[in-house]
Amino acid sequence: MRRAARLQLLLGLPAVALIFVFMILPITNMVEMSFRTPGVTEPFGNDYTLMHYGRVLGDPYYWGALGRSLLVATTVTVLCLIVSYPVAWHLSKADGLKMVILYALIASPLMTGVLVRNFGWMIIAALNGPLNQSLLGLGLVDRPLRLLFTQGLVVLALVHVFMPFMVLPINNAIRNISPSLVEAAASMGASRSATFRDIVLPLSFPGIQAGVTLVFVLAIAAYVTPALLGGQMVTYMPTQIIAELTGTFRWPLGSTLAIGLSLTTLLVVAVFTLATWRLLDRVRA
Amino acid sequence: MTAAATPFGDAPAARYGFGLLVVLLYVFLLAPLVTIVGASFTSGMLIEFPPRGFSLQWYGQFFQRDNLVAALLVSLRVGLITAVVTSIMAMMAALAGQAVAGKLGGWFQIGMVLPLLVPELLTGVGLLFFLYKIGLGRSLLGLQIGHILMSFPYAYVSISAALRQVPPSLGEASSSLGATGWQTFRLVTLPLVRPGLVMGAIFAFINSFDLYTMSLLLKPVGGTTLPLALFDFLTYEFKPTAAAAATLSILLALIGVALVQRLVGLQRAF
Numbered sequence: 001m002r003r004a005a006r007l008q009l010l011l012g013l014p015a016v017a018l019i020f021v022f023m024i025l026p027i028t029n030m031v032e033m034s035f036r037t038p039g040v041t042e043p044f045g046n047d048y049t050l051m052h053y054g055r056v057l058g059d060p061y062y063w064g065a066l067g068r069s070l071l072v073a074t075t076v077t078v079l080c081l082i083v084s085y086p087v088a089w090h091l092s093k094a095d096g097l098k099m100v101i102l103y104a105l106i107a108s109p110l111m112t113g114v115l116v117r118n119f120g121w122m123i124i125a126a127l128n129g130p131l132n133q134s135l136l137g138l139g140l141v142d143r144p145l146r147l148l149f150t151q152g153l154v155v156l157a158l159v160h161v162f163m164p165f166m167v168l169p170i171n172n173a174i175r176n177i178s179p180s181l182v183e184a185a186a187s188m189g190a191s192r193s194a195t196f197r198d199i200v201l202p203l204s205f206p207g208i209q210a211g212v213t214l215v216f217v218l219a220i221a222a223y224v225t226p227a228l229l230g231g232q233m234v235t236y237m238p239t240q241i242i243a244e245l246t247g248t249f250r251w252p253l254g255s256t257l258a259i260g261l262s263l264t265t266l267l268v269v270a271v272f273t274l275a276t277w278r279l280l281d282r283v284r285a
Numbered sequence: 286m287t288a289a290a291t292p293f294g295d296a297p298a299a300r301y302g303f304g305l306l307v308v309l310l311y312v313f314l315l316a317p318l319v320t321i322v323g324a325s326f327t328s329g330m331l332i333e334f335p336p337r338g339f340s341l342q343w344y345g346q347f348f349q350r351d352n353l354v355a356a357l358l359v360s361l362r363v364g365l366i367t368a369v370v371t372s373i374m375a376m377m378a379a380l381a382g383q384a385v386a387g388k389l390g391g392w393f394q395i396g397m398v399l400p401l402l403v404p405e406l407l408t409g410v411g412l413l414f415f416l417y418k419i420g421l422g423r424s425l426l427g428l429q430i431g432h433i434l435m436s437f438p439y440a441y442v443s444i445s446a447a448l449r450q451v452p453p454s455l456g457e458a459s460s461s462l463g464a465t466g467w468q469t470f471r472l473v474t475l476p477l478v479r480p481g482l483v484m485g486a487i488f489a490f491i492n493s494f495d496l497y498t499m500s501l502l503l504k505p506v507g508g509t510t511l512p513l514a515l516f517d518f519l520t521y522e523f524k525p526t527a528a529a530a531a532t533l534s535i536l537l538a539l540i541g542v543a544l545v546q547r548l549v550g551l552q553r554a555f
Contacts, residue, residue, distance in 0.1 A: 005384050012381025015374050022434050026411030090307045103551035104542055111538035113495030115512045116531040120317020123324055123334055130334050168555050192294035221404035223498045238406050258410045
């Protein structure tokens with residue numbers, strides 16, 4: 001039996017090797033790359049230097065790209081929460097065939113690629129597209145708005161891309177709330193909205209926290225949407241990193257930027273988690 | 286007590302207001318997909334919604350574009366290999382995960398989904414340098430490795446969830462009756478986890494089919510995947526051919542959703 005258990009453990013080796021060799025080693029390797037000198041004929045040199053960190057920290061251009069990424073990711077996260085909560089609440093109350101249909105409506109966009117969904121927004125936001133046609137039809141504008149290649153469209157498309165990542169954890173959290181708590185509140189004379197405000201909303205907080213963290217981390221590192229819908233004029237951190245790596249082949253500089261973006265993300269997530277720690281503790285109590 | 290129709294009570298105004306809001310949000314969620322599918326059937330020359338007339342000409346156009354068809358074939362091949370390799374590896378890892386006890390078990394679970402927790406951009410950049418270092422830079426094998434790595438957690442999560450549903454007593458009964466470990470796995474465990482296994486393979490395939498950032502960084506010389514080809518196509522010529530190509534990938538996603546529902550139910554999968 002002992003031997004069987006040890007054999008069973010060995011089955012995990014290929015997966016552990018995959019993740020160690022092709023993920024942990026490469027990321028460690030990338031940290032080393034950020035200290036390399038720039039190359040002359042190669043993408044990097046043989047010596048070590050701190051110059052890339054100095055350069056990134058001292059250049060307002062990179063601060064601008066990072067600031068824009070932070071601003072967009074925060075806006076997307078907040079908007080995503082606002083539009084996802086009603087859907088998650090509604091989904092959590094559904095059952096039977098209705099539930100299956102609603103899950104399918106949320107899963108279908110999730111399983112369709114990001115690029116394909118962004119392309120859909122390109123069509124909708126085109127100069128003579130359905131969005132402009134409706135605005136004109138309603139008399140809200142007198143000539144078509146230029147929506148494509150604006151930051152507003154980037155935000156809208158990102159909210160769409162990440163909405164399922166917010167809906168699903170909140171839905172699970174609301175489903176986990178014991179119905180007896182809601183009944184108890186009602187029997188003690190609380191109104192529906194008071195029950196919602198004082199019981200359901202706080203108890204769904206673990207789902208909100210998971211969704212917010214997930215969406216922020218994904219949104220700040222998103223590349224396709226800003227690259228396709230943001231146009232060439234505005235730079236975000238991920239588009240800048242990819243440009244350094246595949247355009248100008250400055251690998252050490254690209255690594256430094258990638259590390260800077262990761263550390264910033266980690267810092268924001270840590271601050272958010274600590275700030276909401278007490279709230280989460282109160283919910284658990 | 287029945288569940289409230291809205292968080293704010295059952296007054297008609299609250300009911301209709303909340304209902305309308307939810308419907309609008311679902312419209313928002315589905316609008317891009319409906320628009321693409323609609324635009325792909327236009328008989329006009331421009332990408333537009335609502336489409337002008339009905340025709341299948343853009344699907345014909347798509348299959349006449351050698352570069353788009355080649356990219357579709359690369360995506361399908363890489364996706365299929367990813368699905369097969371990740372589900373076998375994830376099945377093995379999930380069995381190993383059962384044997385890892387205590388705190389170490391928790392770390393093992395986190396390790397297995399690490400590619401999901403770290404942004405694709407960061408993993409892709411690291412992998413790009415690493416593949417060059419070991420001589421696989423800009424090769425199809427390198428791209429394949431990147432796809433297997435990024436899709437592995439999806440297969441692992443589905444399969445280990447399915448494995449947890451199998452009562453351990455079944456395995457014990459089987460071995461007390463004299464079955465070897467392999468016999469128990471083949472005759473008892475495997476049939477019971479098969480839906481989870483197939484679901485894991487579907488998730489791995491769909492994820493691989495959609496990967497963009499990783500594919501862009503690891504793009505092999507002379508080859509490309511459908512999302513990359515589609516991006517280039519959209520940047521240079523904005524024609525309904527792209528809508529036809531995108532509709533094909535929406536169709537794949539819908540087939541995936543239907544299969545997952547049949548196998549284990551969407552609620553358990555998400």
